[in-house]
Amino acid sequence: MSSQTDVRLDDAPDLRTEREATPGSAGRGSRSLRPGERDAGSYYGLPVLNRTPWSDHDIAGYLFLGGLAGASSTLAAAAELTGRPALARAAKVAALGAVGGSLYALIHDLGKPSRFLNMLRVFKVTSPMSVGTWILTAYGPQAATAAATELTGLFPRLGRAATVGAGLAGPALATYTAALICDTAVPAWHDGFREMPFLFAGSAAASAGGLGMLAAPVAQAGPARRVALAGTALECAATVRMRRRMGMTAEPLRRSRLLKAGMALSVTGALLGQALGRRSRVAAMAAGAALLAGSACTRFGIFHAGIASGDDPRYTVEPQLARLATSRAERDLR
Amino acid sequence: MEFSWPLLRQLTGKDRLGRAAAAKSPRTGSRPARTAAADRVVKSVCPYCAVGCAQNVYVRDEKVVQIEGDPDSPISRGRLCPKGASSLQLTTGSGRLRKVLYRPPHAADWQELDLDAAMEMVADRIIETRRATWEWENAGRRVARTMGVASLGGATLDNEENYLIKKLFTALGVVQIENQARVCHSSTVVGLGTSFGRGGATTFLQDLQHSDCVLIQGSNFAEAHPVGFQWVMEAKARGAVVIHVDPRFTRTSALADLHVPIRVGSDVAFLGAIVNHVLENELFFRDYVLHYTNASTILREDYRDAEDLDGLFSGFDPETRDYDDDTWQYEGMRTVAASGERDEHYDRPAGTMPPGRAEVQGGTGVPLHGEPVRDETLRHPRCVLQVLRRHFARYTPEMVQRVCGVPPELFAQVCRHLTENSGPDRTAEFVYAVGWTQHSDGAQFIRTASILQLLLGNIGRPGGGIQALRGHASIQGSSDIPTLFNLLPGYIPMPHAHEHERMRDFLRADSPCRGFWANMPAYLVSLLKAWWGPSATRDNDFHFDYLPRLTGSHSTYDTVLAQLDGTCKGYLLLGENPAVGSANARMQRLGMAELDWLVVRDLNLIESATWWKDGPEIETGELTTSEIGTEVFFFPAAAHTEKSGSFTNTNRWLQWHHRAVEPEGDARSDLWFMYHLGRIIRRKLAGSGDPMDRPLLDLTWDYPVEGESAEPVAEAVLAEINGWDAEGRPLDAYSQLKDDGSTVCGCWIYCGVYAGGVNRAARRKPAAEQDWVAAEWAWAWPANRRVLYNRASAAPDGRPWSERKRLVWWDESAGRWTGHDVPDFEEDKPPSYRPEPGAQGPAALSGIDPFIMQSDGKGWLFAPSGVVDGPLPSHFEPQDSPVANPLYGHQRNPARKLYRHEDNRYQPSGEEPGASVYPYVVTTYRLTEHFTAGGMSRHTPYLAELQPEMFCEVSPELAAERGLVHGEWATVITARSAIEARVLVTDRIAPLHLNGRVIHQIGLPFHFGPNGLARGDAANELVSISLDPNSHIQEVKALSADIRPGRRPRGPALPELVLSYRRRAGVTEHTGTEV
Amino acid sequence: MGFFTDTSICIGCKACEVACKEWNAVPEDGLSFTGMSYDNSVGLGADTWRHVAFVEQRKPLGHQETGARDLDFRWLMASDVCKHCTHAACLDVCPTGSLFRTEYGTVVVQEDICNGCGYCVPACPFGVIGRREASGTAAKCTMCYDRLEVGQEPACAKTCPTDSIQFGELDELRERAARRLEQVHAAGTSSARLYGHDPADGVGGTGALFLLLDEPQVYGLPPDPVVTTADLPSMWRHAGAAALALLAGIAVAAWRRGR
């Protein structure tokens, strides 16, 4: 659309325009690039990616609370169906509290909280946040109903249905958040997308188990202890595998103190729960608290490791260069 | 079916994933682009630089809502650089002031003032000061003037505004009228004018595309004239070689083929060596040189060259530092001085030209008398070519290495490209700007390039010529319609004080002259008629005695000294910011602090308006607000979108911008200010019987006004500038002007812009509908010619030198000159024409004399007159330089202008003791992102954020030597002051190797100052006032300094630091002032 | 529609940055000296939609001769912008539909819908989009959607003094870019390359192609960006599996009798 003065001194219509100027075409004879002069590989060491604008309290908190809520609802349903009312009651209340908290965190982090409902304009499978919103939409009222009926004793049938419904939706709530953070360009998140849901599932289970131990009498907390142990095991396995598979982008994960602390707390909590939780309420409560803290630390750790990986251009650039080299080599082999 | 819930649209429509149409909100796309929704589009011109890019101003509900490029412009093709692109913010930004501000004497702060009251007060101040300082005589000669009032500024204003400033102030007897042209390109007028006859660029931007080699030197083209640079890229696309000779690797260098780092101030040595190379290897364009230049003209026997006298030419008077140019004349021929110079010749010893006068001749060409003696074989030892050869013989590649720091191989490449791309079939173009003009021998830089281009046969030809890139939007206009002390409109000189002088005497020496200046009586009488109308008659000498008289130099720098010594009491700044932009900024402020009153008209609160409150001297304690008695008025100016008028761009094109909206609040155009100021003063003085008021009361001053604010009609002023005949019909061309008082014309070179009553400056026939010359876009002086001296694009016989380079040629069958451009030649004068002996005026020039403003019709390789510091350029070191001059015993230009003053100390140089205290070379320059002294960019957020802080550029080597840390602070110190800047360490400033010695250069952008959003110390605090003697331009491009890490001291410690350096260097009032 | 930004003829004037801000009323983005050559706007974000990078290198540019020092040197300038990816992660992940694809194939934020979740920010592999502090909503280049609708070219392309930014039909631009690359190579700058031109790349080719004179990362661009949602099906599968595992795990844990 830009105009050119076409009529020129020599009247040739096919004259080159300035778009075809080639600066540096005259001058000395050509020299080839000096070898080994590759640049640092970044622009003044600045990140390639823009930093995720999320606050850790809100979003890491959301990851934790969402997991706690989801797994708690499932635990509640299981407890209710297997006749552990105290555990069920505790888990339902916890689920409601956690989902409430997570919703608050989520909305709080929106730049325009008043526009939360815009999430309901569309349903986008390509957007874990959209999917998550619909999961929350399905899950939230059931969890609320479950807790409300539990606490008030009204509408027991409805309560049971809601409990089961929330219990079935709970795991989705607990794991979609992994897809949420992995579906970004943030290296330490994205590259872990295979293990992250398991890590989150494990961590959610551990936290729900922990809460169960904390809130339910020892007698009914058996499932909580087992869930905590299994969850912790899953979390550990996923973490180990993730670090091994990811390559250099796992560095920020490996370096994360929070992750180390989270793991230690979870393992301590799970083992303590197994060893003493059956006997001592105090021990059970301590184990539960450790598990909750461990899960929270893990989520905050993942969050911060991701931010750190995005802030360092190496984690964006180098794996991509390696990928290019590999595909080039493959192409050359062919 | 359309659902309002997108989810339903998603589920029912094609966009199942909800990523396109389904997700569209009703608001999206519902608001049309404001370019499409505008009520009207007003044609305008960018108010920043002299490229003169066309703008479309979009108006809705009487507000400007968008400004962007006009694609129809043949110059800019719709593009704008960041400054032009930020015009909307400049003109509509919230930062712009809309209220008159007033600071009573000694007050601590501004107060608001009613506009009308302020106008009355300013009128009173002018009347009082004028009365108190009126001089009828000076040293026994009639001067009829006041030295108590001065004005500065004009390059940002319209031609019409400049015209009213000059007209009113001249009628008031004010002579100290100056503008940016002084500090910017005044040496261009001398350099190009003496060489070719006119002081403007010889070509136009679009013609660059036809060049085969573009040599950019002394200009940072891509940064300072970005939109013009597209034409370099056009040339490049078509195979041209682009060379950038610059001390720094800039954004221009980045796009060039060759970057040649050069030490600032050494260009005469560099170009002189190319001249030498061309002469020694017989690479010049022989036919061109022989016929179109004065190469064959023989010089007088008693001429002595600088080579004979160690840097001095014959005729030097060490007492006055002046040359008597008698011995520089052609053999057997008496040179009568030019229109300007002649003026003082009959009561002063010949050749003692007061400073500033040479610029007059520069603008007009120097008439000669008699017949020059020529040797067509070019072998006569005293013919110009041989003199030239001897003069430049020592300018060798080795000397280039020693003086400029340019290695011989690189130098050889430049020579090769330049000479290979010159000749009948190829042309090379030079592009320069203030990297050449702002030196204590700036005119000679330009002279050297002119000599070279004449030798290579590149003047007047397509893709050739010398492109002088001018600065402000209308700085060319403010030179043509000069708010300059030494000129009247159209480069007619201001008269000097002589006894009993009548106009006849002033003009007398002109009458026998040849070339187009023969008609000066008609130009001058028509001007006087324009100013004093019916009251100007033959009997009263057309009121020639109403013109105040000069007694030497009254340039802006002289005015500063006059302020300091109390002579000048009132000052009007009409769009200029000397507290940042002028050399020795501190002295500018100290001068203003001595004033009785100061009027500042500007868009923003610039430093020149607020120094009494928050200037650097308040911080150091050198000035105290309550002790400053200066009364300050600030008037908000209207922006270009708020007034109509014409700008003259760098290539002499007058382009009209139309008013888009009314200015808000108290903002008014300068046209309004000048007109109403004049009206009020005339009202107040009406009935005065005092003869000093006659010029004012007889002045024609009744322009029609329009609108609520009574804005004068700018087109009416343009009509007066163009002129009319006895019947009041607009004139078509300056050839119609008469010396009998029957024609009126405010500026003869602009005559024709309003031909037929049509505003030709407002013509906007789209580029796409015209050829590349675009003759129907705007109007160029003279006579709408775009390439000057284009007769030279044809061989003596009138045929083009080559098919490839045809521009203007003789059409034998039609018996007239024809071609792409308007011929810069009498249309029907055949190539075979030879004047009768004794012919006068234009008829005295032959059919092979392309330089029609020159009295011999030739391009001047050797300037027998007109350049006060020598007929040929010689290399001298800048006033302050760490390098000794290896060529001559005189370190500095012997004829330079200096001001000995406590606040203007010079530094030891070269091998003088103490020179090592200031060991580094400093140069100052521009950035794409800012504009000049910053008034139009530092207050504009979109520009300010791009370069937010003052910085200095240094090489890694210098940084290591002085421990400067990238990103941290450094302090730069000269004998005048010290400033701080952030450090930018970069390979772009290479240390230079001169004869084994390493010279480091420091780069300082000069845009910054304490006000606005982007801030920092002003580079001009460091600079001394040392001037080119021809043009009075200051040397801001080359000085020496020390640099050290860390911030500068605050408070009284700052002057202390400067003094301690001076003591160490042994600086006294005599330092650097030798001949 | 799209852009071809030919950095080999960019003069680094930043007119594109300013014209964009003027047209779109983008706020000023901070007044700090960075020391990054002549770049003080740092990078793309909510308040900078065009960004000109400045890279000083000790490398030669074709046959360019750079003077006295025994040092190769070149100064690269490049104007960066939203790539308007064919597979745009920002758009994919946007939960509100605020980001959508227009009829011109461009990717545009609808400010009135954006809830400021900020999800698009980490999703963009190029570091383009940002969330504005003041408004709380996301912002980036719209390819001057409103101008396109009235048949006007984008403000940045229009203003560019050397036509370094060229606007037009993508197919035509791709062809032109390929031709141009040959030209620049022939002129001696062997390090030149195209970026974003390949529809087979990780983002399906971009709506803004570039001719770069060095590797992308030198300009702050990712060398091989991949739209993150390319892995999303797999992510969903893994998440689903993990959810089932969680469900099953808890069920098993509860059904096991005992205390």
Ligand SMILES: Nc1nc2c(c(=O)[nH]1)N[C@H]1C(S)=C(S)[C@@H](COP(=O)(O)OP(=O)(O)OC[C@H]3O[C@@H](n4cnc5c(=O)[nH]c(N)nc54)[C@H](O)[C@@H]3O)O[C@H]1N2
């Ligand atoms: N962006 C922008 N554009 C502008 C302006 C602006 O302020 N900003 N100002 C306008 C005005 S008023 C003017 S006059 C023009 C000026 O336009 P330019 O003259 O191009 O501007 P400068 O940057 O002052 O100087 C040009 C170059 O001269 C170099 N130089 C300095 N000394 C020497 C020397 O001795 N020899 C040689 N060969 N080179 C030297 C400097 O390194 C610099 O790169 O620009 C106009 N355009």
Ligand SMILES: Nc1nc2c(c(=O)[nH]1)N[C@H]1C(S)=C(S)[C@@H](COP(=O)(O)OP(=O)(O)OC[C@H]3O[C@@H](n4cnc5c(=O)[nH]c(N)nc54)[C@H](O)[C@@H]3O)O[C@H]1N2
């Ligand atoms: N060290 C150093 N010093 C230099 C130079 C250098 O290269 N180095 N360059 C020199 C050169 S070339 C120049 S031209 C000067 C420039 O120096 P100045 O002319 O002092 O600088 P500007 O900032 O252009 O000042 C012009 C003022 O006019 C105002 N203005 C704009 N339009 C209007 C209008 O319509 N009416 C009124 N009343 N005001 C208006 C602007 O806001 C601005 O404040 O600086 C010179 N100083």
Ligand code: SF4
């Ligand atoms: S400042 Fe000069 S180059 Fe830039 S847009 Fe204005 S006139 Fe054109």
Ligand code: SF4
């Ligand atoms: S406007 Fe054009 S030349 Fe200027 S910086 Fe932007 S892309 Fe480069």
Ligand code: SF4
């Ligand atoms: S570059 Fe980033 S912001 Fe632009 S379309 Fe692609 S993903 Fe979205």
Ligand code: SF4
């Ligand atoms: S911040 Fe706005 S545009 Fe970005 S993903 Fe969230 S809703 Fe979409």
Ligand code: SF4
């Ligand atoms: S296309 Fe428009 S919105 Fe995008 S960068 Fe250019 S000017 Fe800005």
Ligand SMILES: [Mo]
């Ligand atoms: Mo200037």
